[in-house]
Amino acid sequence: MNLITRTLICFTIVLTTLAYAEDISLKLEDGTVWNGTVGQTITVNYEHRGEVVVHTGELSRATSTYIMVDGKFLFIDKIVSIDSDNTKNSSAETADSTDESVKESDSREDQNPLIKKPIKQGELPKGVFTLQLHEMVGTYFRDNEITQLINYIEENYGLGQIIVLEIHSGGGAVHIWDKIREVIWEARDRHRFIAWIESAGSGAAASAFLCDEIYYRSHGYVGAITMYSGDINNVAPDWQMDGWVKELESVLAKSSHTPMIAGSMVRSKYNFSYDIDPETGEITYYSNEFGDNVLSKTGRNMMLSAGEALKCGMSDGTANNGEELAKLLDLDEWVIIDPYGQNISEKWTKTLKEFETVGPELFDEFAGNVRADSDKKAIMLRIAAGRKLLTWYKKIGKDTWPMVVQVRVDDEMIKREIENLEYQKRLLD
Numbered sequence: 001m002n003l004i005t006r007t008l009i010c011f012t013i014v015l016t017t018l019a020y021a022e023d024i025s026l027k028l029e030d031g032t033v034w035n036g037t038v039g040q041t042i043t044v045n046y047e048h049r050g051e052v053v054v055h056t057g058e059l060s061r062a063t064s065t066y067i068m069v070d071g072k073f074l075f076i077d078k079i080v081s082i083d084s085d086n087t088k089n090s091s092a093e094t095a096d097s098t099d100e101s102v103k104e105s106d107s108r109e110d111q112n113p114l115i116k117k118p119i120k121q122g123e124l125p126k127g128v129f130t131l132q133l134h135e136m137v138g139t140y141f142r143d144n145e146i147t148q149l150i151n152y153i154e155e156n157y158g159l160g161q162i163i164v165l166e167i168h169s170g171g172g173a174v175h176i177w178d179k180i181r182e183v184i185w186e187a188r189d190r191h192r193f194i195a196w197i198e199s200a201g202s203g204a205a206a207s208a209f210l211c212d213e214i215y216y217r218s219h220g221y222v223g224a225i226t227m228y229s230g231d232i233n234n235v236a237p238d239w240q241m242d243g244w245v246k247e248l249e250s251v252l253a254k255s256s257h258t259p260m261i262a263g264s265m266v267r268s269k270y271n272f273s274y275d276i277d278p279e280t281g282e283i284t285y286y287s288n289e290f291g292d293n294v295l296s297k298t299g300r301n302m303m304l305s306a307g308e309a310l311k312c313g314m315s316d317g318t319a320n321n322g323e324e325l326a327k328l329l330d331l332d333e334w335v336i337i338d339p340y341g342q343n344i345s346e347k348w349t350k351t352l353k354e355f356e357t358v359g360p361e362l363f364d365e366f367a368g369n370v371r372a373d374s375d376k377k378a379i380m381l382r383i384a385a386g387r388k389l390l391t392w393y394k395k396i397g398k399d400t401w402p403m404v405v406q407v408r409v410d411d412e413m414i415k416r417e418i419e420n421l422e423y424q425k426r427l428l429d
Helices: 004-010 099-112 141-158 174-188 203-207 238-254 258-266 305-310 322-328 340-367 375-394 413-429
Strands: 013-019 022-027 033-039 041-048 051-062 066-069 073-075 077-082 090-095 127-136 162-171 194-203 213-216 222-223 272-276 281-284 293-296 303-305
Touching: 004 022, 022 051, 033 077, 041 066, 051 073, 090 303, 127 340, 141 162, 141 174, 141 340, 162 203, 174 203, 194 203, 203 222, 213 222, 213 305, 238 258, 258 272, 258 281, 258 293, 303 305, 340 375, 375 413
Parallel strands: 127 162, 162 194, 194 213, 194 222
Antiparallel strands: 013 022, 022 033, 033 090, 041 051, 041 077, 051 066, 066 073, 222 303, 272 281, 272 293
């Protein structure tokens, strides 16, 4: 169904899920095959910019293009060798050892939904897919476009892609963030998600925390993940705020960041500080003000600048342009493989901007603010405006409509009013 990219031409990764662990079989570029399981400790000799670097740690994730060892992403086509303590269960063997092993591997690929058959041939540059997530969460910044991009990538380019979410938003609707969370978490085992932040407040910050890695622009910030009921002057009740803190803690824990930072971003009564060991560089976090570096004191919601986030381990790096980000992502150059994500973002922005202009006019006409030389013509104009509103409703969608429209009117209400107007028109015939 999906296209296997250049990296999958060089190797094959087969994942099978057992009762409590995943068996992994990796075919490296030199033809050897390493077998092991997620959760074991391994040592990886890895090629990085012409040098071989050694990484030792727990194998926590394996996808079709990379593995994660001790929290670091390692691309399989750059792995020189893999060693483990359990050599019996993780032995290397040649790719062409026997016909039976090839048949078995092919069979496992056929049965595993994470392994996609190529639909095209040809090499693609190793690069990224980007998606702009700007303005309010729930209107311009939605799960819809993320889902579209993921589906498009998997239908055309295969698994293991790098998806860069360019975030510039002050936040928005929590119930839309719930949808964003489900979309990203469902796809994180298949792709590498990158948050590249210009600004991220509230729900936008929470969205950044869903990603595998977080990078800032030098003037970027993240934080103030507060919750309001209706408007900014109506703070959510304590029970709801505390629930929001626990939700963010679970997100941060799953994303390999300290959960202790969540409370201080949501509630002004919480604190956050940290120490850095001068010899090892290890960071110790505190939910109080007693650390050497205090980021949040009682009375304010914490917001992290790019420099603060990098120092305290909440950022993976700072990049102001694509070339700088490419280096941090261990890419040779900044290449956007396909502009699809940019295109759907621009299309959706154009749609909403247009509705912001014509929508109020259509609602005025639908309410009766029309110019006509007879009652019948006035009703006909109102009906036409209502039908145009229904067309816009389909374009915008039922989840986004309430946040875009300033009045509480849904499609059913519009339909009922059109029926009423048509009845009035018939009386005038």
